[in-house]
Amino acid sequence: MAEQAEDQEQDVSNGAATGPVMDAPGGGAPAPEEPEESPELDGVAINAGGKSVEIGNFRVFLDLRMPEFDMGHCKAYSADNLRREEGSAFALVTDPVLPTRHDHLTFLAGMHMAGQIDLIDYETAYWPPIGRKTMVLFYEKPAGGKVVAREHKKLAIDEHDIATVVVEPLMNAMQAFSEKGLAHRNIRADNLFFADPMREKVVLGDCASGPPGYDQPAVYETTARMSADPAGRGSGNATDDFYALGMTLAELGIGRQPLKKLNDQEIIELKLAKGSFQAIASHEKLPLVLIEPVRGLLCDDPEERWGLAELNAWLDGRRTKPVQANTEKRAARSQNLAGRDYYTVRSLAQGIAKNWVTALGPLRDSTVEVWLRRGLGDNDRAKALSDAMRQLQWAGTDKRSAEDVLVARSILILDPAGPIRFKGFSSMVDGLGFMLSYDVQHGKGPQRFADVIVRDIPSFWFGRQMGYSPEVQRQQQLYKNLRYYIQQQSAGYGYERCLYATVRNQHCLSPLVEEEYVVEIADLLPALEKAAETASEESWPVDRHIAAFIAARLEDDVEGQLLAMQNPSDEVEYSRAIISMLAIVQWRHGPDNLQNLSHWVARLMEPAIKVFHSKARRERVETEIPKLAKRGNLVELYNLINDEQERRKDQSEFVEAVAEYSEAESEVFDLESSGPARMELAEKVGQQAAAFASTMIALLTVSALFLMHIF
Template sequence: MPSDAQTATMGAATAAMANAEPVKLAERYEIQPGAPIPLLNAVGGNAFTAKALREKRIEPFAVICHASILPRMDICSTVGSLDNATHMRLLDWGLVDWPQDRGRRYCLVFERPGGKRLMGSLTDTLDPMPEDQLTRQIIHPLVSALKELSSRGVVHGAIRPTNLFYRDLAGGGLMLGECVSAQPGYGQPVLLETIERGMANPAGRGTGTMADDLYSLGVTLLILALGRNPLSGLDDEAVLQAKLERGSYPALVQQHRLPLAINEVVRGLLVDDPKQRWTLNDLDLWVAGRRLSPKQPQISRRAARPLEFQGSEYWHCRTLARAFARHAPAAASVIESGELDKWLRRSMGDDVRAEAVNNAIQTASSGKGGSQGDRLVARVCIALDPAAPIRYRGRAMMPDGIATMLADAFMRGESPQAVAEVIANQLPMFWVNVQTDFKPEFVPLVQTFDQLRGFLDRSSHGLGVERVLYEMNPTMPCMSSLVAKQLPTSPAELLRALDWIAAGGERHKDPIDRQIAAFLGARNKRGDELLYTQLGSGVEPMRRIIAMLTILSDIQARTGVDGLTHLASWVVALLDPAFRRFHNRPQQQEVRKMADAAAHNGRLTELLKVVDDPEALRRDRLAFEAAQIAYREADAEMDKIRHTIADRNSIIETSGRQVAAIASSLLSTVLVAGIILFFAF
């Protein structure tokens, strides 16, 4: 329970929200922060009352996304273009100022369904739906919705009974709920996910395929046909274990009797092998009245004798791989002892799997980061169960879920190190290599991860795991602590966010940190990558600040964002090392005045020209060099004078002897002349 202090804080926040002014999305919709609609909350955010400012006939509501969850902004345009009554209509999307955070939040505006949610929770019970109602209200509309999504290359990823809504109060037709507030599978209980996706962390399940949506549809049909969750009372781990031991269809249907036609659909959709699972075409044939032959689930190979590990017996490779991933140090000992190889060859009779495991052992030294044991166990688990997610240091993710797994770590303020090591240790490439069925999408996948490893190998600004984050997630906002609350998703928005921060007086040391450098490096492909290497703490201050200003001015020039007066003033305050490059004091003062003028106009490009003008610097350098030469010449002359003065005693002694000699000569001459004159006259 929350403490008294927490309760008081929550109460104050609630009161503040109740009194908050409406916020607007693009001058088209008005959202009421003080009017929540809990019954329409989504996995990715809470629902609030909204009002259309232009189309008065529409009754909208808004979902304000949670700050720690990345919505699927990349598919909003596609989903927003759907005009199908079988899918909740997305009207608008974007960022809004949110009073509770004193920052911005993602906002999704939907057309409000006329009726209520079909099930409020998977623990609810309702009257079992008869076959005709299931066909008319569930299968027909959902197949129509999925066909339209499939034609546009979109996977829904959120099909479940709690995400179905009645279109009207009469409870006639049903519609599929939203799929953009969170990543595919993020809010799905393990019950509604395939075995492979259920083994992954919610953030690491990846986009998935239409086959995954159809599996979720099959579980949804089963729940509605029974009127309840067949595994109610079991947690996610127990549900997954039941599926692993028996297969999805036997584990979920158990001894329940379903209408014959519905049982056929459920059996076809719950086949664990995606290649054997019913497709949309199969469903179309079934709706048209054609009955398909039931597909028998494939039974996984069972060992003649179990492998004992951590006090339990394991008869299958898949369950053993899960146990290995949970107890990596003990698993490494079993692998290195050769016991696993012996079990695979003798008890399992699977030489192909044994060779795959040996390959995993031999290549375990590949990559960087983590321990040898962690790398070894991760690769061996992939070899034992190729279809399963990559499991490494307590985390599990599908290859196409690594991006969202990394984003989730950053958005929650957790360490991304383990996810980065998955890439650095080349685990996605190994996963691709052990797949039995080659898929065309594997080629770009391998190329992408190979490029990402290059970013990880270098730790300078603009690279490292931060660069990987933005390269893998094109819609990821900049996660720098400077601007995170503003959620800038483009270089132009980043400049405005920095200017907003500077206006509030929250100026830190530099306007570009590692996150901002990586964000700009990924979003501004035409920029000079070498400039980012000048941003490190070990670089000369003058070079660092000039590189920083060059990057920012280039972004301003490319985006056309004007009026960055506060950001420019922030930069000017850091430019003292650049000003000191001008040796002429009057010139230096003039440059400072010109820089202040450029900052006042908010023009970073003009500011850069002032402080980094090659011609002005050349003239100043030449004048300084001339002054240095004149100084050296004057100094040399002064040295001579000082040397002469320092030798004055010698000068006096020598001069005295010379004067005495001259005086003596003159006196002798006078005496001789006197004598001559005396005797002459």
């Protein structure tokens, strides 16, 4: 394979294209060819011929596909590491409508680990073939090429060498993941590469470019997870990886994928009916040397499944405890549903999920309950089913919804370790976020997820789990938050908040920045700065997605701002809340200069200015806004309208002005309303004064006459 890759590179250097560029996101038709006239687009340097791009420290060759290093849904391209002269790399281009795995990227980047391909770096960059940004992962090229040839011929690995060539290095990688509380969830024969030219050791391929288990064939998934939709198979744990290792050994021993001739539904039914190991052993011929480890690793009971201790004992040639038969208990008589007979509870659960409407009858008339008691002697499940039926009778008027809940709960009673199934929705609890992301970005919308959460079906799943598990407890706490978010309809909550709270590497889906692939909060404002160039004057720079993204990613508490955004009709508080959120993001993460965004915000600040009562102060603020906008600092703009000292002074002056106005108005009112009474009083007083004056004049006159008479 390595030689083939070198020959391919040589052919391309001579002008021969080796394959098509990456398909459009979501598996659609390819986007138009990349523009050749622009030497730099969205920060990515494109060479004059448009045949390569520089992303970070790497040059990626657009016309040099490397299909032997494709990993699942992601396509590989030849790449040069511009910082290193030794070694060779390739670029793995992710699908922008499938979120990557944050914890795995941060764990693997820059680390060398035996048994795992080296992840040199990863970057979010504009990818010309699809005309938008996505995440590109840069891996060290394995020196020995891919393990499984594209022709699907039997491998050149002796069955006696599988222990040292495959099992030992993979055990090392699995242990490292487990110690970090992570699961690889992408272990399969098609994802193995020879680490050295001599092909003495293998390494696992990518595990971070998409949802956990998304690229795994159904046969590689445990009986608990295989019924979930690919996007909802969940993060899982180390026991899921050991199961996948067992199926990998089976494929390497057989020379092709086990049960290849069966479709996914037939594989699920076969494994549920016979158990995983028996399903493989009855259809495939395993090498004798691999029967023991494959049997132990494919045990359907995770408590009995082989782990590191058992594998080490097998490698050392020591005998390990025999694995108990792990087939489910079969009923003496079958339970018929939609014309098919079922003998085990888990197969019946799958049958109910596939025949949602038809299954309601046998559940309501207690046929399934009687079958559980008499056919299997399972009184616990029968009682739980009876209790669920009793709750249906108390449902009130919403019978249709209650019936759907009954069917969903019945499935969980029959198969408590399996996925949550509701009509066409099927997801493990730890895969709910990835399932929501897939539905939203592939046209199905959030309604299926919302129905599951609103009807509280995950709570019933938690109640059916036995024993204590820290992982289950963590998921339960997360689910409580999801219920709260989905019940709130205002901006910053709803399904948008659920999405960003559950999927750490989900990029913001706001139409304003969606194509910029904003995963980190620090990249949000630069994306909005670009959007501001063409934004309409009436639009706001914060919509439901951006509000939820900030609330989920920002370390600061913005619940106060979200509360203010609940009432868009209150323009003053609504505008102040939006400006405040953006200012906090710039204060925490920069950049310092956001002129386009600042001018966009400045145009929308008119309602916020209304907080001031003083006309002079308003005019002064309106004069300052354009000056601050030119400086591109949202914090200064927000402080301008949120200066507490100025606001208190304005409020104090307003209160004083109101008091003075009230006093003056009262005086005017008194003068205007008491006019006639004052005239009557004045007339009365005038009459009294005139009478008194007349009396005094008369007395003075009489006194003067009397004195003149005497003298």
